[in-house]
Amino acid sequence: MSETQNEAPAQVVIVGGGVIGLATAWRTLGRGLTVTVIDPFPAGAGAQARADAGAAASAEVGAGQASRVAAGMLPAGNEMMYDNSDLMNLCLASRAFYPSFTAELEADAGLPAGYRRDGLLEIAYGDVDVAVLNRILNFVEPLGVKVEQLTASQCLELEPELAPEVQAGLYAPEDGSVDPRQLTAALVAGIERLGGTVLRASATEVLIDGDRATGVRLADGRVVSGEQIVLAAGCWTNQLKGIPAGVVPEVRPVKGEVLRLRSERPFLRRTIRGLVDGSSVYLVPRADGELVIGATYLDRGYDTTVTAGGLAQLLRRASTLLPGIGDLEFAEFSAGLRPTTVDELPVLGATRVPGLLLATGHSRIGIQLAPISGDIMAQILATGEAPELAASFSPLRFS
Amino acid sequence: MSETQNEAPAQVVIVGGGVIGLATAWRTLGRGLTVTVIDPFPAGAGAQARADAGAAASAEVGAGQASRVAAGMLPAGNEMMYDNSDLMNLCLASRAFYPSFTAELEADAGLPAGYRRDGLLEIAYGDVDVAVLNRILNFVEPLGVKVEQLTASQCLELEPELAPEVQAGLYAPEDGSVDPRQLTAALVAGIERLGGTVLRASATEVLIDGDRATGVRLADGRVVSGEQIVLAAGCWTNQLKGIPAGVVPEVRPVKGEVLRLRSERPFLRRTIRGLVDGSSVYLVPRADGELVIGATYLDRGYDTTVTAGGLAQLLRRASTLLPGIGDLEFAEFSAGLRPTTVDELPVLGATRVPGLLLATGHSRIGIQLAPISGDIMAQILATGEAPELAASFSPLRFS
Numbered sequence: 001m002s003e004t005q006n007e008a009p010a011q012v013v014i015v016g017g018g019v020i021g022l023a024t025a026w027r028t029l030g031r032g033l034t035v036t037v038i039d040p041f042p043a044g045a046g047a048q049a050r051a052d053a054g055a056a057a058s059a060e061v062g063a064g065q066a067s068r069v070a071a072g073m074l075p076a077g078n079e080m081m082y083d084n085s086d087l088m089n090l091c092l093a094s095r096a097f098y099p100s101f102t103a104e105l106e107a108d109a110g111l112p113a114g115y116r117r118d119g120l121l122e123i124a125y126g127d128v129d130v131a132v133l134n135r136i137l138n139f140v141e142p143l144g145v146k147v148e149q150l151t152a153s154q155c156l157e158l159e160p161e162l163a164p165e166v167q168a169g170l171y172a173p174e175d176g177s178v179d180p181r182q183l184t185a186a187l188v189a190g191i192e193r194l195g196g197t198v199l200r201a202s203a204t205e206v207l208i209d210g211d212r213a214t215g216v217r218l219a220d221g222r223v224v225s226g227e228q229i230v231l232a233a234g235c236w237t238n239q240l241k242g243i244p245a246g247v248v249p250e251v252r253p254v255k256g257e258v259l260r261l262r263s264e265r266p267f268l269r270r271t272i273r274g275l276v277d278g279s280s281v282y283l284v285p286r287a288d289g290e291l292v293i294g295a296t297y298l299d300r301g302y303d304t305t306v307t308a309g310g311l312a313q314l315l316r317r318a319s320t321l322l323p324g325i326g327d328l329e330f331a332e333f334s335a336g337l338r339p340t341t342v343d344e345l346p347v348l349g350a351t352r353v354p355g356l357l358l359a360t361g362h363s364r365i366g367i368q369l370a371p372i373s374g375d376i377m378a379q380i381l382a383t384g385e386a387p388e389l390a391a392s393f394s395p396l397r398f399s
Numbered sequence: 400m401s402e403t404q405n406e407a408p409a410q411v412v413i414v415g416g417g418v419i420g421l422a423t424a425w426r427t428l429g430r431g432l433t434v435t436v437i438d439p440f441p442a443g444a445g446a447q448a449r450a451d452a453g454a455a456a457s458a459e460v461g462a463g464q465a466s467r468v469a470a471g472m473l474p475a476g477n478e479m480m481y482d483n484s485d486l487m488n489l490c491l492a493s494r495a496f497y498p499s500f501t502a503e504l505e506a507d508a509g510l511p512a513g514y515r516r517d518g519l520l521e522i523a524y525g526d527v528d529v530a531v532l533n534r535i536l537n538f539v540e541p542l543g544v545k546v547e548q549l550t551a552s553q554c555l556e557l558e559p560e561l562a563p564e565v566q567a568g569l570y571a572p573e574d575g576s577v578d579p580r581q582l583t584a585a586l587v588a589g590i591e592r593l594g595g596t597v598l599r600a601s602a603t604e605v606l607i608d609g610d611r612a613t614g615v616r617l618a619d620g621r622v623v624s625g626e627q628i629v630l631a632a633g634c635w636t637n638q639l640k641g642i643p644a645g646v647v648p649e650v651r652p653v654k655g656e657v658l659r660l661r662s663e664r665p666f667l668r669r670t671i672r673g674l675v676d677g678s679s680v681y682l683v684p685r686a687d688g689e690l691v692i693g694a695t696y697l698d699r700g701y702d703t704t705v706t707a708g709g710l711a712q713l714l715r716r717a718s719t720l721l722p723g724i725g726d727l728e729f730a731e732f733s734a735g736l737r738p739t740t741v742d743e744l745p746v747l748g749a750t751r752v753p754g755l756l757l758a759t760g761h762s763r764i765g766i767q768l769a770p771i772s773g774d775i776m777a778q779i780l781a782t783g784e785a786p787e788l789a790a791s792f793s794p795l796r797f798s
Contacts, residue, residue, distance in 0.1 A: 261707050308660050309725025312718060315711040326708025330732055 006223045007199065010036040012381050013216055013226030015203040015240065017042030018067035019180060019366055020359050021232035022187035022198075023374025024381075026105065029194040031382040036197040036224055038216060039233075043067040043184035064304040066234055069258050069336030070367045071284040071292040072178040073271050074098065075120055076147070077140040078365060086392035087345060091365065092143060093389055094372035095175075101371035102178070102186075109189035114182030114286075119270040120175035121150075121158060124167045125321055129275035133170050140172075147172045159268060161324045177271045177284045180367050199224070205241040206231070206356065213356035217242075228381055232359040234339035235302070247351045249398040251361050253302055253337035256295040257310035259318075261328035263289045274321040281317035291328060293318050297364075304335045338363045341398075348376055348393040349386050357381070358395045405622045406598065409435040411780050412615055412625030414602045414639065416441030417466035418579060418765055419758050420631035421586035421597075422773025423780075425504065428593040430781040435596040435623055437615060438632075442466040442583035463703040465633055468657050468735030469766045470683040470691040471577045472670050473497065474519055475546075476539040477764060485791035486744060490764065491542060492788055493771035494574075500770035501577070501585075508588035513581030513685075518669040519574035520549075520557060523566045524720055528674035532569050539571075546571045558667060560723045576670045576683045579766050598623070604640040605630070605755065612755035616641075627780055631758040633738035634701070646750045648797040650760050652701055652736035655694040656709035658717075660727035662688045673720040680716035690727060692717050696763075703734045737762045740797075747775055747792040748785050756780070757794045 012028050014021045017039025025035045043065055076095060081088040102113035124130040140147055150169035156162050158171065188198055202219040206229060215225035231237045235253035261267075268285040284292045296310040311333055319325050341347055341361040346369060350357050359377045362369050376390045386394065411427050413420045416438025424434045442464055475494060480487040501512035523529040539546055549568035555561050557570065587597055601618040605628060614624035630636045634652035660666075667684040683691045695709040710732055718724050740746055740760040745768060749756050758776045761768050775789045785793065 259707075305728040307725060308658075308714060308718070308727045308729055311710070311729055312714040312725060315707060315714065319707070319711060326706060326711060328707045329704040330707055330710055333729055 006225070007036070008197075009215070009225035010034045010197065011227050012036075012230060013038065013224050013228070014230040014232055015216055016232035016234060016237070016360070017198060018065055018232065018234055019043060019184055019187070019370040020362060020373050021230070022184055022191065023370045024230060024232060024359050024377040025196055026108070026187050026190045026194070027374040027378035028381050029191060029196045031378050033382060034195070035191070036199055036226070037191065038199045038201055038203045038218070038224060040200060040202045041065065042188055042198050042200065043180070064253070064302070064335060064337040066256070066336035066338050066366060067180050067184055069256065069334050070180045071258055071282060071294040072114070072180045072183070072367050073120070073273065073282050073284050073294075074175055074177050074368055075273060076143070076145040076172055076175050077136050078368075082139060084345070088143070090372060090389060090393070091368060094369050097371040097375065098178070102183070105186050105190050108193055109186040110193070111186040111189050112182055113186040114179030116176040116178070117174060118176050120172045120177070121155065121270060121272045122170040122172070123155060123162065123272055123274040123321060124169065125163070125165065125274060126277040127167065128278055130167050132275050133168060137170055145172060146174050159270070159272060161267060161322045163321055163323055166321070178367060179286055183367070183370070203233070203240060206243050208242060208244070208353065212354045228355050228357060230357045230359055230377065230381070234360055235337045237339065237358070237360045244353060246399060247353050247356065248358060249341055249347060249361075249395065251339045251341055251347070252299070254340045254363065255298040255300050255303065255335050256338055256364070257298075257306050257314070257333065257335045258295050259293040259311065259314045260332035261291045261293065261325060262331040263291070263328045265289060267291050267325065267328060272321070274317070276317045276320050279317055281314060281321065283318060283322070290331065291325070302337065304337065306333050306335050338366070346373065346393050347395050348373055348390050349380055349395055351395045352399065405624070406435065407596075408614070408624035409433045409596065410626050411435075411629060412437065412623050412627070413629040413631055414615055415631035415633060415636070415759070416587075416597060417464055417631065417633055418442060418583055418586070418769040419761060419772050420629070421583055421590065422769045423629060423631060423758050423776040424595055425507070425586050425589045425593070426773040426777035427780050428590060428595045430777050432781060433594070434590070435598055435625070436590065437598045437600055437602045437617070437623060439599060439601045440464065441587055441597050441599065442579070463652070463701070463734060463736040465655070465735035465737050465765055466579050466583055468655065468733050469579045470657055470681060470693040471513070471579045471582070471766050472519070472672065472681050472683050472693075473574055473576050473767055474672060475542070475544040475571055475574050476535050477767075481538060483744070487542070489745075489771060489788060489792070490767060493768050496770040496774065497577070501582070504585050504589050507592055508585040509592070510585040510588050511581055512585040513578030515575040515577070516573060517575050519571045519576070520554065520669060520671045521569040521571070522554060522561065522671055522673040522720060523568065524562070524564065524673060525676040526566065527677055529566050531674050532567060536569055544571060545573050558669070558671060560666060560721050562720055562722055565720070577766060578685055582766070582769070602632070602639060605642050607641060607643070607752065611753045627754050627756060629756045629758055629776065629780070633759055634736045636738065636757070636759045643752060645798055646752050646755065647757060648740055648746060648760070648794065650738045650740055650746070651698070653739045653762065654697040654699050654702065654734050655737055655763070656697075656705050656713070656732065656734045657694050658692040658710065658713045659731035660690045660692065660724060661730040662690070662727045664688060666690050666724065666727060671720070673716070675716045675719050678716055680713060680720065682717060682721070689730065690724070701736065703736065705732050705734050737765070745772065745792050746794050747772055747789050748779055748794055750794045751798065
């Protein structure tokens with residue numbers, strides 16, 4: 001190994017090119033540190049390869065990457081927040097940060113970040129679903145989130161494709177969505193414009209010298225040295241060799257299947273989250289006519305196959321809410337592996353190994369939390385101090 | 400154009416590398432004539448390219464090719480036969496020919512032809528469907544087709560994955576299926592082994608000298624001369640330039656969407672055709688674990704997009720009959736364009752232009768009719784005489 005040519009060292013080396021690793025890299029470069037991101041298939045670069053080669057490249061982007069598959073819905077409220085005010089504050093901070101984060105990113109990257117703040121409509125289809133809407137309303141209104149109660153006919157006015165049977169709605173005009181494929185592509189471009197490196201390579205081992213993390217070994221034997229090493233490899237974070245026992249908590253994969261349909265003109269005007277007799281489905285439109293429908297939630301380990309049952313479930317729920325989707329073109333059905341910790345909360349910050357940090361465990365809300373997570377990590381990397389907002393999410397909570 | 404290098408002439412030039420063109424070519428070579436098949440994406444070669452390159456090549460095989468998409472169910476009876484005894488006789492002749500046709504092909508090609516004569520199970524799910532089963536029984540039994548009536552529990556014994564609600568079944572132990580991708584790959588190999596040429600090129604024009612067809616012009620200007628020209632280009636047959644008006648009947652595309660699922664071990668033991676409250680669905684298993692589910696039937700011109708509605712329909716019908724398919728992996732959803740004439744019957748034989756023949760219009764039963772169609776065309780090409788069996792299918796019936 002000693003004869004292998006090594007990569008240039010960086011102050012910060014980040015393992016993982018999903019939205020969390022890339023957001024961390026871009027914010028850290030903004031604070032003047034040198035950064036290298038390591039990923040065999042960085043999420044944004046994968047999107048670019050796909051765009052270049054059509055369907056051809058789809059088998060070659062990283063299977064199971066949560067950032068590549070995510071729909072990118074950005075609701076203010078979320079059932080994950082209800083029981084945890086620290087997570088709620090983190091989500092609200094990320095929500096407040098999204099507009100300036102993406103505007104600044106677009107200026108850096110020269111690419112669209114795919115952010116849309118054009119309204120999010122929550123729909124209750126059945127009687128039982130109306131109660132859930134009321135729970136959401138009662139939760140988010142006191143937080144200062146702008147939200148209006150809608151009658152069925154007001155819902156149909158906003159989105160004429162809705163089934164006439166819908167019962168009621170909630171409209172959040174200041175929420176919306178982001179296209180994770182555009183966002184990650186913009187992050188890769190922003191990183192490279194600021195002088196950072198996105199290395200298309202597989203990291204296999206964290207190098208520890210004495211008790212300090214000093215770099216990362218790649219699959220081909222090369223070494224990337226760094227003063228601080230951030231593991232942001234989602235559910236693959238624990239698979240790196242060289243990490244002392246107990247330093248990285250369990251981050252298990254939770255599979256989510258997502259369906260992509262397509263029409264010439266957008267089928268929906270804005271993002272819809274629907275409750276259909278107690279089951280949830282969300283539909284995120286893109287300006288180019290893509291309609292992203294999510295998502296299943298399955299504990300199946302690292303299996304990334306997509307199933308007939310998941311497909312049938314999404315189609316059934318979506319077409320109950322929006323009967324007209326039957327005419328849309330089928331475009332893609334794929335699965336992402338959401339990195340999920342035992343307490344289902346993110347892991348952000350320093351471990352007990354000096355120089356080794358974590359940024360993962362965002363489960364279903366990694367896209368929502370990307371701006372604030374990147375910013376928190378950048379602050380920790382640049383100053384050594386975690387902001388108050390991040391206190392509950394320290395990796396040390398598991399030891 | 401005159402400076403362009405031309406292809407070697409052949410006695411028979413066939414435009415179209417679907418199952419009908421390829422079967423015609425292989426049988427004609429067997430009669431000692433020289434043959435060139437022209438197709439930008441010959442069906443079997445497409446399958447090979449896909450196998451070589453994984454999903455990558457799927458966008459590059461001919462979009463809409465009926466032979467590439469077809470499931471390959473080979474039932475003895477078919478609603479298309481009921482009103483037409485000539486079509487019925489053609490179907491029965493092809494059915495009788497399948498075993499020796501595929502055995503001989505495998506010997507020539509050195510590749511499996513994918514033929515399975517391991518039983519076909521017709522299932523009635525609802526009360527109304529039992530009447531249809533009886534109609535099938537009353538139709539095929541007098542023709543000498545071996546068929547047994549089954550109770551619901553006998554059906555479940557044969558195929559344990561069937562829903563317990565099924566009402567009754569018909570079992571045809573001497574019927575089965577063929578894998579059209581294997582069959583066409585074997586035909587391409589068989590043609591090349593017998594000295595035929597499969598030219599990966601687009602034919603654009605039929606060349607007429609005086610009143611006689613003399614060859615075909617390719618998109619790049621090259622010419623392939625032949626003594627007899629067979630148009631077997633499915634629903635693209637009328638799109639060739641140079642054909643005098645009224646010689647080629649209308650052959651319109653009828654879109655069929657087909658779903659492919661996958662499991663490690665075959666989910667079904669044999670082909671099932673199910674009637675679900677008046678709607679039909681069929682499921683054809685392959686030895687490698689693929690399960691092919693067909694098919695929608697849509698008059699949408701040359702549009703080859705696949706729709707959410709078609710997908711939902713096939714999934715709904717199939718999972719009503721076989722609830723366990725939800726666990727199977729989603730593999731492919733694609734559409735073929737079935738070449739369909741005004742009277743919905745095949746067109747086989749000589750036109751009124753000397754040297755110009757047709758072999759197309761097989762609509763939904765091209766895979767079933769491929770052996771007999773290839774054989775009929777070979778006889779006509781070699782002897783100038785059409786067998787009695789083909790009399791009703793002459794292109795001259797339209798003029």
